[in-house]
Amino acid sequence: MKSSLSTKHLLGIRYISKNDINLIFQTAKSFKNILQRPVKQVPSLKSLTIANLFFENSTRTRISFELAEKRLGASTVNFSASSSSTKKGETLLDTVNNILSMKVDMIVIRHSSPGVPQFLSENISANIINAGDGTHEHPTQALLDAFSMQEALNSKLEGKNIAIIGDITHSRVAMSNIMCLKKLGANIKLCGPPTLLPKNIEKMGVEVNFNVEETLEWCDVANVLRIQLERQGGQKGEKTSYFPSLKEYAETFGINKKMLDKLGNKIVLMHPGPINRGVELTSDAADSEHSIILNQVENGVAIRMAVLYLLAGNEAFSETKI
Amino acid sequence: MKEILDQKHLTITLKRLCKQLIENHNDFNNTVILGLQPRGIYFADNIVSYLTQMLPNINIQYGTLDATFYRDDLMQRKTPIIAKETNLNFSLENKNIVLIDDVLYTGRTIRAALDAITDYGRPAKVELMVLINRRFKRQLPISPDYVGKQVDSITSQKVKVIWGENDLENKVLLIDK
Structure with a gap:
């Protein structure tokens, strides 16, 4: 090397x-x-x-x-x-x-x-x-994410299934993550409301799925992204132009501990922070044994x-x- | 290319260095052997294995140290050095350390290692053991306590210590570049 x-x-x-x-x-x-x-x-x-x-x-x-x-x-x-x-x-x-x-x-x-x-x-x-x-x-967030994934899975990322869930359109973390994980040979699936997924994103060599439970079942690692309230064009997040309400987002795409517990495999849960608790992740999921959120910060x-x-x-x- | 030490002499030298260590450190009660990465660890492995043969009832504390991040030439080199593992499962506080490297030349690596050691504690004493002491071209006031062999060489020459798969292949070469 x-x-x-x-x-x-x-x-x-x-x-x-x-x-x-x-x-x-x-x-x-x-x-x-x-x-x-x-x-x-x-x-x-x-x-x-x-x-x-x-x-x-x-x-x-x-x-x-x-x-x-x-x-x-x-x-x-x-x-x-x-x-x-x-x-x-x-x-x-x-x-x-x-x-x-x-x-x-x-x-x-x-x-x-x-x-x-x-x-x-x-x-x-x-x-x-x-x-x-x-x-x-x-870029440094994507690097620390991929490094933390390797550490948590105790293996190279080649052939591993990584889900990126949430606001992909406004997320620089998502873009850098996708490119980094592609270079390392991982399979990537994006999940989120259609309004928050860029058009033609499949051209980057990723799959798209609109069902969060299916996506969780498929993946080894779920990297959950923050809903970027400051980039939604709404006031204080309650009125946004990309999805009807935070409550509806949380119900459709939010992840809680119950969903993680009933999965066939134990998956690794990540979030680049800051977390909107109760929106993309419930507190019991963010603080569960699946989560490596604080390891990410350390890394x-x-x-x-x-x-x-x-x-x-x-x-x-x-x-x-x- | 010249062979400075062949397998037979290298074995004699290793045994002699071990006896010198035993003379000064008795039962190795408060002594730590520290192999310096990347190449010093092979020499240190050999020293520790002979010491264990000579003193079967004594447990010798042995670790490895990488001083890459303490070097002063990061921005002068063409490429950065990739750090190797530091493996220290014990404190260096108040210990007698025997720092082991294969070739002593400019002294800069040892300077970096001494700085690294102090970040792991304040040792009672640090000694330096080298297999080959290239006497000329030292750039810092550093001298070894235990020497396998002195070599008078010029800058364009390179000393290569080879540790083979088995002891029979061990040798030290002086190479003209």
Whole structure:
């Protein structure tokens, strides 16, 4: 296996190879061991400064990236759009160039507009890691999901049946997940209301099923996605244009523990968070023994450490720095 | 290409190093043998197996350490090194550690290993055992406590330690690149 990534940036799963994914997993495994130690830090990136630019709200991803950076010994600066000069009308490129002129080596960026990480990678020299861009991609989430699946099933994902259930249209997690799992050779079935499934999605090589119970019976792993209330065009979620009501969604596509218990096989239940409890998952399902939701969060730090470490160790990185 | 140690001499050397260890560590009560990944573990495996033969009634604490993430050359290398397993089922606090690697050259790997060790506890003492000590081109003030063989070599040469499927194939080569 080649021991360096084929890319200088992590813009999306679509741009990386199967070898890249496996290399990230292998490295993440080593970092996971480091995270079990009393001293959870190594000095690999102590000469680097990393800026976390979050133009969109985030709890998990931002803390996870920040912890990953600190546990690699890097210095970090955090930026959130709500308290910055973007409010005064500064352009994105100006904001980022200003931050870079303070000698920042890598940028982790989340933005509500798809393509922002790609745009930055074309215009600035620092390495970019996409932490979620609109409905486009969320590569580190897809990596940690697939890594957690492998760990839970204790096997490679080739030939495994993975269901992705919920709001596929608005989910960057779904897009990145589908591409990552396809590259690893898994079978994928999508399930959700027709209004929340993109047209012609079958062309990505996935199956579609509108019955959640059938889908659960078929799969080894169910990755349940959040109903993205902020992208439904409704107020506080109660009035949405994609499905009649949250109650109806919960009754048709929501998953509860009873449904999990009566399945022939024991399946693995996942959710990228934050959970709308009582909508896509009931509390008893989310907290059941099927669920590996908190393992996903734990693995997130190790995966992000691996991505940062491998990008910094890439030949292209040293060329731009030295 | 030159053979520095053949199978016969390598066995004599391994036994001599074990006796030196026994001389200094008696019953290995507070001693930990630590093989350094990736190549030091084969040498350490051999040392531990001879020690066990010589001291059948003594339980020797043996672990492996990977210091990849403590290296200082991540951004100078062409490709990152893939870390191997660190296997330590015991604390290093107040232990006498015998750190084992196959070839000592610039000393940078050992520097990284010493940093890694301190993140697992504060040992009472750390000693270094190497099979081959390449005396020249040391870049840090690091010297071994137990040496299999000194080798005076130039930068363009490479020392290769080969551990075969069985002991008969073990040997150390000096290769001109």
